[in-house]
Amino acid sequence: xxxxxxxxxxxxxxxxxxxxxxxxxxxxxxxxxxxxxxxxxxxxxxxxxxxxxxxxxxxxxxxxxxxxxxxxxxxxxxxxxxxxxxxxxxxxxxxxxxxxxxxxxxxxxxxxxxxxxxxxxxxxxxxxxxxxxxxxxxxxxxxxxxxxxxxxxxxxxxxxxxxxxxxxxxxxxxxxxxxxxxxxxxxxxxxxxxxxxxxxxxxxxxxxxxxxxxxxxxxxxxxxxxxxxxxxxxxxxxx
Numbered sequence: 594x595x596x597x598x599x600x601x602x603x604x605x606x607x608x609x610x611x612x613x614x615x616x617x618x619x620x621x622x623x624x625x626x627x628x629x630x631x632x633x634x635x636x637x638x639x640x641x642x643x644x645x646x647x648x649x650x651x652x653x654x655x656x657x658x659x660x661x662x663x664x665x666x667x668x669x670x671x672x673x674x675x676x677x678x679x680x681x682x683x684x685x686x687x688x689x690x691x692x693x694x695x696x697x698x699x700x701x702x703x704x705x706x707x708x709x710x711x712x713x714x715x716x717x718x719x720x721x722x723x724x725x726x727x728x729x730x731x732x733x734x735x736x737x738x739x740x741x742x743x744x745x746x747x748x749x750x751x752x753x754x755x756x757x758x759x760x761x762x763x764x765x766x767x768x769x770x771x772x773x774x775x776x777x778x779x780x781x782x783x784x785x786x787x788x789x790x791x792x793x794x795x796x797x798x799x800x801x802x803x804x805x806x807x808x809x810x811x812x813x814x815x816x817x818x819x820x821x822x823x824x825x826x827x828x829x830x831x832x
Contacts, residue, residue, distance in 0.1 A: 602635035606669050609662065613715065613818055619829050621725060621818065624666050624714035626659050633658060636665020639679040655711075663707050663714045674703055674718055689781040706776050710823065719829050724777030726769040727818075727825040736764050743768060743786040751796050763796065765824035770795060770815050773828040774804065777813060791815060803831065 609632050614621040640648070644664055651657035668679035671694055675682075683695040694701040705718045710729045717725040740749050748767055755763050771786040778784060784806065792802035792815065801816045811830065818825035 602638050603669055605632050605635035606639075606666055608632060610666060610670075613825075614717075614816065614827060617814070617829070618721070619717065619719040619723060619827070621715055621717045621827055622666070622670060624663055624709070624716060626662050626709060626712050626714050628658065633661055636661050639665045639668045641680060641683070643683075659709045659714065663709055663716065666714075667705065667707060667716050670716060670718060671701065671703070671705065675701055687779060689779055689783065691776065691779040691781075708772075708776075708825075713823055715818070715825060717827055717829070721830040721832065722777050722779060723827070723829040724773040724775065724779075725818075725825070725827050726772035726776065727823050728765045728769055730761065730765055730822050730824055732765075734764075736761060739768075740764060743771065745787060745790040747793075748790055748796065762819075762824065766817060766819055766826070767791060767796065769819075769824045769826040770817065770828070773826040774806075774813060774815060777828040777830065778806065804828075 609625040609629065611623040612620070613623045640661070648657055648661050651660060668682055671682055672679040675696060677696055681696060682701070684692050685695055686692050693704065703718055703720060704723050705716065706723050706725045708715050708726045710727050713727060715725045715727045717723045740752055744752065744767060752760055752763055770791045775782065775784055775786065789807055792804055794802050795815060795817060801814060804813045804815050805811060813828050814831050816827045818827055
């Protein structure tokens with residue numbers, strides 16, 4: 594892979610990347626999305642015409658910067674994984690909107706998922722189906738109202754047993770775990786989050802647990818990546 598993902602532009606992008614999780618054929622990188630003109634220019638240099646056109650459709654600076662930085666970082670990471678120039682990659686979406694990479698006219702041999710929130714992004718790359726989600730713990734949310742729409746009764750009861758910051762932390766941990774699972778499965782909200790409960794051990798603080806959707810035999814691993822000011826989770830298919 595020598596020559597791919599190298600150079601001054603790559604060095605600039607590397608400054609905003611950090612390894613968050615590595616194992617079982619899955620890697621997750623954190624992306625620092627704070628303003629940095631040099632890094633944004635390096636990321637833009639990796640984008641194709643379709644990416645650039647999409648970026649111009651963002652009328653607000655922060656979402657536009659988030660897209661440019663995460664897409665540029667994604668291209669760099671995929672280029673290193675696949676041994677190709679970042680500009681050689683194209684992106685398409687499946688029937689439920691989940692994106693995938695195309696290389697030389699065929700789907701790339703790895704899958705990925707991206708999530709971002711205020712100031713921070715995550716990029717997951719795996720050999721199989723994968724999903725990742727991140728939320729800022731400082732985000733203002735009507736926990737009680739949203740919980741009724743996305744949590745099971747048992748999860749809502751667990752939430753009620755917490756107070757203050759602990760309640761908010763549990764809510765966002767559960768929410769990111771469910772979102773990561775839904776994104777990994779790739780069916781969108783055809784699988785409503787209230788229709789399944791994440792493993793009880795995760796509610797009690799476990800960092801990882803195996804999971805199957807109701808009525809399905811496929812097994813997934815769910816890993817809590819919560820750290821600092823962010824709740825986050827990773828889900829990927831178990832072979």
